[in-house]
Amino acid sequence: MTLAEQVLQAARARGVMLATAESCTGGLVCAALTEIPGASDVIDRGFVTYSYAAKTELLGVPEAMLRAHGAVSAPVARAMAEGALARSRARVAVAVTGVAGPGASEAKPEGLVHFAAASARGTLHLRREFGPLGRARVRAASVDQALRLILQALEELRGP
Numbered sequence: 711m712t713l714a715e716q717v718l719q720a721a722r723a724r725g726v727m728l729a730t731a732e733s734c735t736g737g738l739v740c741a742a743l744t745e746i747p748g749a750s751d752v753i754d755r756g757f758v759t760y761s762y763a764a765k766t767e768l769l770g771v772p773e774a775m776l777r778a779h780g781a782v783s784a785p786v787a788r789a790m791a792e793g794a795l796a797r798s799r800a801r802v803a804v805a806v807t808g809v810a811g812p813g814a815s816e817a818k819p820e821g822l823v824h825f826a827a828a829s830a831r832g833t834l835h836l837r838r839e840f841g842p843l844g845r846a847r848v849r850a851a852s853v854d855q856a857l858r859l860i861l862q863a864l865e866e867l868r869g870p
Contacts, residue, residue: 769793
């Protein structure tokens with residue numbers, strides 16, 4: 711069973727709809743999930759919010775937060791996940807924002823990606839530095855990490 715299939719199975723077992731909010735992955739997390747037949751019973755929607763304007767307009771990420779921290783940051787990843795949760799019928803939402811490359815800076819190197827998963831239990835955050843693997847490999851690693859984070863959030867929903 712693939713990781714995406716595990717996510718769908720876990721969401722089904724809990725009766726939970728999912729949403730994605732993606733920047734550097736450009737919709738690849740949602741695509742990995744919807745590639746599987748029958749995914750529509752647990753996938754509510756995916757937001758591809760590559761620009762600052764999209765993050766603000768579609769997810770409600772405050773402009774001041776984007777100016778203060780930049781899109782590739784923990785606060786923005788959290789706000790993206792929470793915004794996707796608030797603007798969907800999902801009970802778990804995952805967000806991905808990072809530098810797939812090129813275009814890195816010293817403060818935000820190529821391969822730096824922030825992830826967040828929001829649910830009624832709160833918001834999980836994860837910072838990963840994949841390194842300068844190249845755009846395609848950073849994006850692929852990000853999809854894998856985002857799916858794992860969704861599984862973690864779904865597991866936490868099971869608890870007391």
